[in-house]
Amino acid sequence: MKEISTVFLKQVKDTLGNKTVLIQFILFPVMAVIMQNAVNIPDMPDNFFVKLFSVMYIGMAPLTAMSAVISEEKEKNTLRALKMSGVSGIQYLIGTGTYVFIMCMAGTAVFAASGGFTGTELIRYFLIMSAGTIVSLILGGAVGISSANQMSAASVSVPVTMVLSFLPMLSNFNEKIKAAADYFYPQQISLLINGADADMKCIAVTMAEALIILGFFMISYRKRGLE
Amino acid sequence: MIKTVSAINIEKAFGGKRVLCGVNIEAEMGKITGLLGPSGAGKTTLIKIFTGQLEADSGICRIKGKDIGALKKEDKRRFGIMADELGVYDRLSCYENLRIFARLYGLSKEDIQNALKNVGLENDGKTRADKLSKGMRCRLRLARALMIHPEILFLDEPTSGLDPTAAEKIHRLILDECARGTAVLLTTHNMAEAQKLCSSVSLLCDGRIVESGAPDDICRRHNSSRILRIHLSDGRDIELSQNEGAAESVAELIRTGKADSIHTSEPDLDAVFKELTGKELAI
Numbered sequence: 001m002k003e004i005s006t007v008f009l010k011q012v013k014d015t016l017g018n019k020t021v022l023i024q025f026i027l028f029p030v031m032a033v034i035m036q037n038a039v040n041i042p043d044m045p046d047n048f049f050v051k052l053f054s055v056m057y058i059g060m061a062p063l064t065a066m067s068a069v070i071s072e073e074k075e076k077n078t079l080r081a082l083k084m085s086g087v088s089g090i091q092y093l094i095g096t097g098t099y100v101f102i103m104c105m106a107g108t109a110v111f112a113a114s115g116g117f118t119g120t121e122l123i124r125y126f127l128i129m130s131a132g133t134i135v136s137l138i139l140g141g142a143v144g145i146s147s148a149n150q151m152s153a154a155s156v157s158v159p160v161t162m163v164l165s166f167l168p169m170l171s172n173f174n175e176k177i178k179a180a181a182d183y184f185y186p187q188q189i190s191l192l193i194n195g196a197d198a199d200m201k202c203i204a205v206t207m208a209e210a211l212i213i214l215g216f217f218m219i220s221y222r223k224r225g226l227e
Numbered sequence: 228m229i230k231t232v233s234a235i236n237i238e239k240a241f242g243g244k245r246v247l248c249g250v251n252i253e254a255e256m257g258k259i260t261g262l263l264g265p266s267g268a269g270k271t272t273l274i275k276i277f278t279g280q281l282e283a284d285s286g287i288c289r290i291k292g293k294d295i296g297a298l299k300k301e302d303k304r305r306f307g308i309m310a311d312e313l314g315v316y317d318r319l320s321c322y323e324n325l326r327i328f329a330r331l332y333g334l335s336k337e338d339i340q341n342a343l344k345n346v347g348l349e350n351d352g353k354t355r356a357d358k359l360s361k362g363m364r365c366r367l368r369l370a371r372a373l374m375i376h377p378e379i380l381f382l383d384e385p386t387s388g389l390d391p392t393a394a395e396k397i398h399r400l401i402l403d404e405c406a407r408g409t410a411v412l413l414t415t416h417n418m419a420e421a422q423k424l425c426s427s428v429s430l431l432c433d434g435r436i437v438e439s440g441a442p443d444d445i446c447r448r449h450n451s452s453r454i455l456r457i458h459l460s461d462g463r464d465i466e467l468s469q470n471e472g473a474a475e476s477v478a479e480l481i482r483t484g485k486a487d488s489i490h491t492s493e494p495d496l497d498a499v500f501k502e503l504t505g506k507e508l509a510i
């Protein structure tokens with residue numbers, strides 16, 4: 001427990017200095033607040049920007065933050081120092097994952113406030129965002145585990161987050177993209193956030209994908225550990 | 228007497244490449260034991276085996292009589308390790324860097340302050356680690372290793388890349404720690420460092436220990452030419468073969484005040500290493 005909380009506190013302390021990660025946490029929530037207030041197009045769906053950026057946030061922030069933090073600690077050999085002081089790989093991942101999750105929930109709170117969600121709508125929104133965040137951060141953890149340094153982590157996480165965060169938006173423009181996007185969890189999250197009635201299907205696809213990602217995560221961890 | 232740290236017949240290969248071949252080494256409480264060898268000799272590999280970061284293919288590695296594999300987390304908490312591959316958090320201050328580890332070891336704020344003071348960083352507690360000079364950064368890493376009051380201190384090239392003044396500071400800290408009774412195992416490719424700090428050194432080349440003992444003993448053992456070099460007061464240098472006949476001549480030179488200084492022809496550790504392996508220590 002002490003190990004997990006120490007890792008967590010270290011990550012919190014490091015946030016303000018770590019521009020790459022910090023920007024991930026605040027970019028989309030801030031953009032949502034600005035756009036939601038500044039742009040007013042007639043017939044625009046309710047909370048259009050909040051919902052759009054929420055989905056992009058899911059596709060990008062947890063994944064990039066996890067992979068960037070883990071790969072940096074590997075590259076700078078600080079992870080090894082923690083391990084030599086009795087922190088296990090699992091404890092490190094839980095501490096870091098909790099940190100990323102909480103930061104993303106803070107961002108989610110900004111979205112929610114900007115969208116003016118209340119009551120069950122608010123609870124539903126938070127549940128959907130938590131689920132999406134967890135799937136993304138596990139995927140980010142897997143990327144971090146399988147890359148030796150920040151460069152190689154970014155070379156994977158940048159294209160992956162591009163696809164994940166932009167597909168739902170692009171699917172509005174093109175049927176073919178929409179068909180492809182259906183296979184990715186951010187699209188399902190997007191449908192859920194926008195109040196789709198096919199809830200069960202969205203949840204099923206997201207769950208299935210979460211399991212695949214978890215499998216990928218476990219394989220990467222088994223193979224390399226946190227070396 | 229149980230040696231604090233001992234390795235017996237350690238073998239290690241990386242994918243067919245033998246890196247350690249039957250290495251034996253021992254370290255005692257209150258002594259600094261050196262592992263001297265050029266780059267690629269296998270020094271870091273041996274330290275990693277001792278500290279549980281790597282497993283040896285065969286051989287026995289014991290710490291205070293216990294097999295490395297059988298060490299519990301509590302036992303390992305008594306190791307201080309300083310190595311290049313243990314990094315510091317660049318964006319955090321010195322104090323915060325130490326605080327992370329103090330928390331893991333259950334140490335107090337005073338312990339952190341004392342650790343900073345011990346290495347002369349008491350005024351840099353708030354300085355970000357990436358703003359430190361090389362020598363200060365090195366001392367921060369040493370502070371982290373010393374903070375836990377280790378019984379055994381592993382130092383992997385503690386002064387590599389430092390200028391002589393910065394290295395001197397590190398040396399003094401290591402000697403102080405040793406005087407407290409800590410067993411120190413130190414690797415280096417710097418002969419002068421080994422000669423100055425270590426009560427015993429092992430020369431490692433290509434994964435084999437080619438010689439070991441007290442530095443002076445090693446040098447005496449390899450004094451094959453046995454020559455006395457005498458600098459005379461008139462500026463000339465003469466060499467005398469070191470045998471019984473020389474005694475008279477030397478006594479005469481001293482009596483008449485003609486000898487300014489007398490040196491024996493003992494090689495230094497560099498020369499011994501070269502003689503034994505045909506290789507240079509420092510590259």
Ligand SMILES: Nc1ncnc2c1ncn2[C@@H]1O[C@H](COP(=O)(O)OP(=O)(O)OP(=O)(O)O)[C@@H](O)[C@H]1O
Nearest residue numbers: 241242246264265266267268269270271272273416
């Ligand atoms: N993980 C590894 N995989 C493969 N080879 C390795 C590995 N670690 C070390 N080696 C090899 O083992 C040999 C010894 O390496 P080691 O790092 O122990 O040397 P060293 O004496 O510490 O050298 P230096 O003074 O440069 O630090 C080298 O030839 C190195 O290439």
Ligand SMILES: [Mg+2]
Nearest residue numbers: 270271272383
């Ligand atoms: Mg080395």
